[in-house]
Amino acid sequence: MRALVYEGPNKVSLRDDVTVRDPADGEVQVRIVASGLCHSDVSVVNGTIAWPAPSVLGHEGAGIIETVGAGVTDLKPGDPVVLHTLAHCGRCAHCSAGRPTHCRRTLGNRSEPFERGGQAVGNFAATSTFAERTVVKQQQAVRIDPNVPLDVACLIGCGVLTGVGSVIHRADVAAGETAAVFGIGGVGLNVIQGLRLAGASRIIAVDILPEREAMARQFGATDFVDASQGNSVEQIRALVPDPVSPGASGVDWTFECSGNRHALADAVAALGWGGNCLIVGVPAAGTSLDLPIGPMGFVDRGIMGVRYGSSQPQRDIPAMIALYSGGRLMLDELVTRRYALEDYEQAFHDLEHGKLARGVFVF
Secondary structure, eight states, rough: OOOEEEEEETTTEEOOEEEEEOOTTTEEEEEEEEEEEEEHHHHHTTTOOOOOOOOOOOOOOOEEEEEEEEEOOOOOTOOOOEEEOOOOOSOOOOHHOOOOOGGGGGGGGOOOOOEEEEEEEEEEETOOBBBBEEEEEGEEEEEEOOOOHHHHHHGGGTTHHHHHHHIIIOOOOTTTOOOEEEOOOOHHHHHHHHHHHHTOSSSEEEOOOOGGGGHHHHHHSSSEEEGGSOOOHHHHHSOOOOSSSSGGEEEEEEEOOSSHHHHHHHHHHHHEEEEEEOSSSOOTHHHHOOOOOOHHHHHTTEEOOOOOOOOOHHHHHHHHHHHHHTEEEEEEGEEEEOOOOHHHHHHHHHHHHOOOOOEEEOO
């Protein structure tokens, strides 16, 4: 079968000689119909995320169940499913408490379900959706309404769960609160629509590419700050002035979605009293940031990490499908362009050069 294989730093190849094993107990084999292209895939290729080679890339997929392993009773061949990356154990205290993103089994979860010319090939993010077929744990495949197109449903598996979930689950933004979103790619757009769904009163999109303003506003942004002009923090404070003390102006929430430490510093500086910054984007390994402590501790500001939107995929994927079917969640609008798998070089180029909200490989 065909698969996009990460061969090492800055090297990807499309192979047609990759095989995938049959599902073991508690696993399912899925025929991939569509897969979104995420910055995390590019980050593996360029070395931002350290990952062993060779591995099949991709982690934002949807498809059809082909075969099921022993013990799988809730899924059957022919079921349409959205895949997610949380290969959680389902038995630990965190899973039992409904916090699968805290399950220790989901960290560094790499196996080798693929083979090429007698050589074992690993997976990526426990999914590997840049392949015609993949094998995942049964809890990673969530059955959806067959009337929902898989080439938009696939986006829920990463970008939507991460972006919307960061707002609704991790931050629990209240109606009327204010927010700024740094980095208006696929995840940033989903943060914006999560804020819209939560009823935020002011949603400020911040990006170095001014051409992203129109899409940011389409998804719910009330304002746009062109970060390429500098003074982003001052521009944000001017949009949400403090009625008592101008020096305390700022937003209730900031979401840093680009993985850039300079943007993170601005996101923290743009907080008002009692505000919190969520680190959503993935920076390069070893990235650090110096911050003044006084302005944080004296006025209840905070910095929060968030993994995968603090999601519970078995609950949240059907909920996102329902919001989409009801016209409240925008998925079709996220897809900038669809690609054949053999056009991967163009797709990677378009993503790295800011031309895509989401590109989707269609098999």
